Amino acid sequence: MKNCSRPALLLAGCLISASTTFAQHQTSTFSPVSVGGVLPYQVQLAETSFGSAELPTLQSYAAAEYDGKWVLVAGRTNGLHGFTNSGNTNFPPAYRSYDVWVVDPVAGESWRRSLNPDDNEDSGLSSVEATSIGTTNNQFVQLGDRLYLTGGYTGNDTINALTAIDLPGMVDWVQGGSGTASDHIRQVFDSHFEVTGGAMYELDDKIHLVFGHNVTGGYPNGTQAYTNQIRSFEIVDDGTTLSFTDAESTPPVDEYRRRDLNVFPVLRPDGSGGTTEGLTALSGVFTVDDGVWTVPVEIDEQGTPTMADPNLAGTFKQAMNQYHSAKFGMYSESAGAMHEVLMGGITINQYDWNSGTFVQDDDAPNTSQITSVVVDAQGEYTQHLLGAFPVILDEHDYYLRLGANGEFFVAPGIPTFDNGVIEFDQLPAGDTVVGHVFGGLAANADHVRGNLDPNVTSIASDMVFAVTVSILEGDFNRDGLVDLADYTVWRNTLGAAVTSGTHADASGNGMVDAADYTIWKSNLGLANTQPVSLPAATLQVPEPGSWLQVVALSAAWLVSSRLAVCPAFRRE
Structure with a gap:
């Protein structure tokens, strides 16, 4: 891990400060991160297996759940994109996922079928239609038995489609049913949907397309037009014809120039003993100077965004897990508190478990660390370090950073509110598997781009992690203490x-x-304190470009794309 002379957070309650040299971030400081603090729960991740079920290597995909099964659509099957002048080089067409996957996590079975007419003439789709669905970083939302997609990037352009997928029919088709995939797909096209890297959620029967950008030409040298806004619309879908109405957009705001961010459906006290739904957009990238955003944007039930003044000392500034990652939310009605759990991804600040200090890296390293952002009944934010993914080593004893562009699937039977947030007060005491994390990027170094070690790389993951929430027995008021x-x-x-x-x-x-x-x-007397050390997380990371350090460590990172070579991983 990089040593850095800039001030760092040493203990909970201290402020993480950034040198003014690195003012490209939205703010030059970050709010404190609580380490070893007390929360009503702990979160642990453990790799799990579905037996002989085939699973894809997949990242930046769309996800739904139907009849206890996962449905995976679109995304990419390779790792981090390149940064050359060619869109097709950075996003090779061969790694675009046209497959629709259906995974039964209980029975340990999986099925897949391609939408690409070149692979499967039974798809009923043209090549253009298949390409408009098989994108990366599209936005998606599940409404009942239908999955809706918008936009996404092909490697050369951003798609302007709204796509409806009927899950019962599509799942049946993937599992070998008759007919074609097109029987269960409808599309409509409009520039309103021409977005990639945003997020899409439903509030009060209206769909809200939160932030993102429109990339024309190859990334990163094509034209990138950030929306800087929320685009809203109502879906009109009778199962045969798809259309939309009441399309509108909020005024563009410079501070909303965000993409590849984590957006949470949330619940908030309404002041009258009830709750109101909304969204919270955390962090994201990029500022005009290639920094991260730090101040959350709160979105009310009507889709109106607001952001606290970044210049005020009391404004919350997110310190960790700034990039889109696997995540889930929990709400406690009794406490009026929203808990937003972020699992891995990309971060500006990392906690060194060996030294007990935070290290700021403005190049945004990959991370496996887990944090939660907590919003109490008064709307006050705090952030907490919860731990990390288990250390998984490649065949050369280097570990993988996980979670970026992965997704979380809630387990059957877990109580949730209408917007998918877990009902924390209804979880039993003890250990409960609330769901699973699947896929996303797996990087074998803090930094892959620009690393001179030829064996440093990233892949799309096919790993599954069970997510356990642990609550103390006897903690009847759910404050993390038995007292x-x-x-x-x-x-x-x-x-x-x-x-x-x-x-x-x-x-x-x-x-x-x-x-x-x-x-x-x-x-009596027990407390649900968060971990302050991880015995397995003791590996040091070679610096990008530090070839002498790589040689001195006598260990090269080697994680080849699983599409070509399946390396041996050691799970610890």
């Missing part, structure tokens, strides 16, 4: 049958009784 406040909850509900929102039934027998008191007493 007298929890005894009060037990006492006030003693003799009651368990109802929604009641957490004093630690024994799980459906009643609040003496058994629950015994569990509380045995755990």
Whole structure:
């Protein structure tokens, strides 16, 4: 890991400062990151296997869930794009994913079928239609049994399509059903949808296309026009004909020049004892000087964005996990708190588990670290270090940074609100697998671009990680502590049958009784503190271009594309 003389966060509560030399970020400082603090939960990731089920190497794809199965559409099957003057070189057509994958994580089975008429004449699509779906970094949203896509990048242009996919019919077709894929696909074209690298969510029956940009020509030397806005519309879809209405856009704002960001559906207290839905757009890239954005943009139920003044001392400034990654949200109705969990990706600040310090790297290194951004009932933000992906080594004992451009799939039976946010208050005490992370980029160095080591590279991952949320038994009020406040909850509900929102039934027998008191007493004094060290995460990273250091370490990074060579990985 790079040593850096710039000021760094040493302990929770200290401010991460950036030298004015690096003012390309939205702000020159970052808000404190809590290390070893107390939260109502811990989050652990563990690699898991679906047995003999074939899985794709896939990143920057669209995802849906139907009938307990994952549906994967579009994306790319190779690693980080190049930076030459050629779009086809940076985004090789051979690695564009035309396959629709259906994965059953319970049965451990998978199916795939190509939309490309050159691969599968049963797709019923033309090459142009297949290309308009098989993009990278499109925006997507699932509404019931339909998956909707907008935009995406081909390697040379941004697509202007709104695509509807009927999941029941498409899943049946992929699993060997009759007919064609086109029987279950509808499209409409308009410049309103010509966006890549944004996010798309539904609020109050209207679709909101959040930020992103329009790339014309090859990336990065083509024309990039950021939307700087939210584009909204209503979908009109009767299952036969697709159209849209009420298209509108918010005024462009320079501070909304963002893409490849994490946007969360959120819940907030409405001030009257209920909740209201909205969105929060965290961080993202790039400022006009190639920096990261740090101040979140809050979007209300009508799709109106607002951002706190970056110049105010009390404004929250995100320090870690600035790039799109696998993520999930949890909301506690009792506390009025929203928890936004970010798993891996790309970051400006990394925590060195060996020295217990943060290191700022303005070149935005790949990371496997996990953080959460918490918004309390008063709208105050805090950020917390939760840990990291497990260390997975390649055959030369270098580990992979994971999570960027991956997706999270909620597990069957996990209670969620209508917008997909997990109902934290309804999760049981103990360990609960709330879902899985699949795919995304896997990089074997902090920096792949410009690294002189020829074996440093990135790939699209086919790995699956189970995500476990752990809650202390006896923590009845869900504040991360087992203390007298929890005894009060037990006492006030003693003799009651368990109802929604009641957490004093630690024994799980459906009643609040003496058994629950015994569990509380045995755990009295425990705290759900976050990790401050990871024994496995002790590897140091060669600097990009530091060939002497690479030789001195006597270990080359080697992770070839799995499309050509499948290297041996060691899971630890």
